[in-house]
Amino acid sequence: MATEASVSATARTGMPSSSRKDYYWIRSFVAGGVAGCCAKSTIAPLDRVKILLQAQNPHYSHLGVFETLCAVPKKEGYLGLYKGNGAMMVRIFPYGAIQFMSFDNYKKFLNKKLGISGHVHRLMAGSMAGMTAVICTYPLDVIRARLAFQVKGEHGYTGIANAFQTIYKHEGGVKGFYRGLTPTLIGMAPYAGFSFFTFGTLKSLGLAHAPELLGKPSSDNPDVLVLKAHVNLLCGGIAGAIAQTISYPLDVARRRMQLGTILPDSEKCLTLTKTLKYVYTKYGVKGGLYRGLSLNYIRCVPSQAVAFTTYELMKQVLHLN
Template identity: 55%
Template sequence: MDPSTKQNLDVILKTFLSGGIAGCCAKTTVAPLDRVKILLQAHNKHYKHLGVFSTLKQVVHKEGFTGLYKGNGVQMLRIFPYAAIQYMSYEQYKKLIKTFSISPHFVKLLSGSLAGLTSVLFTYPLDMVRARLAFQVKGEHMYQGLVDTFRTIILVEGGFKALYRGIIPSILGMAPYAGLSFYSFETLKNLCLDRFPDLLGSPCPQNTGGLVLTLPAKLICGGLAGAISQTVAYPLDVVRRRLQVSIMLPDSHKYNSGWPNTLYIVYKENGIWHGLYRGLTVNYLRVMPMVAVSFSTYETTKKMFGLDTGADR
């Protein structure tokens, strides 16, 4: 094998593993808040009248501490390939798009958007199954685990295409979310290393970047990137979740006309704050540490693998 090709494959494998590890660490960190978000977004009848912290407390009361992690096993099966593909494809898209000599800002934004879309298309069925399992409450289970959920959706809801219910709003929401997330993080990272190299940077002589962000700086930049991107994309995330679990709702027939109609129903019945942005508070509490841990773990793991994590101009 040609040495340059071998080196390229080595970098791709290392970024793939770094991304997968980062995703698993990040999602496990916020799994309880992820569960609460799904319960609130889709108006589960047991929790729809509660707030974030009262829902956390009630879940523990009704289902025990492990109830906070319901669906997290499936989440790990989904998130490793999801995050691995997202981070790996981001690096590859960025390398490809740079050859067109366009603005570096646009390169990061477009690369992030394409990376998000790529990972969603490959892993969406597992996200669907995970949402169904997380929406269940103790004593009212429709599904008995991963395999049963897959089988039931395919046999009862219209074949394999049923596993992609809600994919359109997911794609429409993922493009700005992933694009802004990567763009915001890299822009903030560059800003920190440019303006405050002594305070927020640390030397890393084994790579070509010279300086890398300190861990606290990575966490702050990641948290801010998550907040910015989530604010823009959140209403479509609500619609995606409502479509994914609609069959488990008493009024499921209302959501059979596609995502635009679902967006309208959510807005008409619950308004903007209590509908399209319902659960946003818990999402900030969850997405900021999640993205912070994800980017920090990714950059740290890349550093361990000997890959450059310095500022990208």
Template identity: 60%
Template sequence: MTTEAPIPASAKTGVGAPSRRDFFWLRSLVAGGIAGCCAKSTIAPLDRVKILLQAHNRHYKHLGVFSTLRAVPQKEGFLGLYKGNGAMMVRIFPYGAIQFTAFDRYRKEGGFQGFYRGLTPTIIGMAPYAGISFFTFGTLKSIGLSQAPGILGRPSSDNPNVLVLKTHVNLLCGGIAGAFAQTVSYPLDVARRRMQLGSILTEADKCVSMCKTLKYVYKVHGIRKGLYRGLTLNYIRCIPSQAVAFTTYELMRQVLHLN
């Protein structure tokens, strides 16, 4: 069991002197927001390419993913790969802030078992991908620190009484969490996108609900070419994104004294 680090003498003196608990939620929100922005910036070039290809941009519609990645810097300069990323940060910061803070809240309420109890409302209240991703990372982190603390963990820089995962282990666990979450939730994403396209598809009448859409895609296209079509590109996007997101958040927790 971990104990709170002693409050510095400077925090005990003076009227209204701030303690380490002051503004805890604000600091937690900042840590989550920065983590989300770093993660999204990591895969910004892939997101730009995906949008260009989905929109059948006249300059790139005849190219594939990797050839477009090479063509954009040649035509628009290196920053062309990050076009629109600033606006994306405005959306991602509050999203990441709330997402990571909620995850942290479930994990302090009862430790490992409390995190399992929070799985159901997390999945119901958030996108399946996010719920599974956080659940997997939390599970891997708990198992790693309990089974091999000397190999996988180290004392937190802001609280030596608390063990945290080493940076490279954080990256690995975050990547695994992203890959697993993507694998489990991808068929739902395929079905959702088909339903969103609505009347554009010739088989729109067969895609009126999630269950009917999943059954139709499986029956006509199978698993690999239907339910999991395009999964490889999402692996390329989600694995580094989640690895950076979780690692940045864990580092920011130490920088902002959240441990």
């Protein structure tokens, strides 16, 4: 005979509690993947422009953010703004899925096993989740960066498969797919950590101090309060802006290291320290380490806003609350 609790859970979610438990990780994986894809699709043109500016592409290095956004369609057509986005979607689904799913699991582990709670465990779990997702999907990020850096008429790669084959053959095998991993991991720790930390903190403060104004009952569990959609968007945007500001110079170094031999000065960008020193010496802080930051502010706000909002929505759709 089913217990009162299981009957209540079934009536509320439409599926038995045992089934919900068995497939929780799959649903969590899907929710994170959908959130990542929605977020990146929203800002794909801005991502392409950021890569072109960060790596000082000779066709666009003399232009600013908005000038480049206008110049790319004129030179390469409007689809040029989405160059490399196919590789991005292949990468971002598992990336978003692993990041959000591992964040929930790391948070539970730190709380239950190590007794770490409050803001600290949210910051640590976010950092660990970001690094886990990066390690699992990094080769796809390298491919996406290489494809996005190409300009019409000067293609070194014909597609994702050709890029994989070429890098493996000419850049030291598997090692070639992990150029720039160190600055990526170093940069991801504060980025993901502060992103999840800021969003989680704003969410908990909002629901604690203004639940009627900012919150509403979850559609899959009326006992759980969730933020309203527009509040989720706001909190996600703030989280992205803060996280990007802290980690941006490491993102610049990562991109230059990823692009490897297709840059004429690649021999000066072999390690994180050398890359940061070279970019600072040659281009300075504003024109080098923080080149394209204005674009990052424009792109990170909607990206993180959509990511967190979509994930919170998918948690309700897939009965994760």
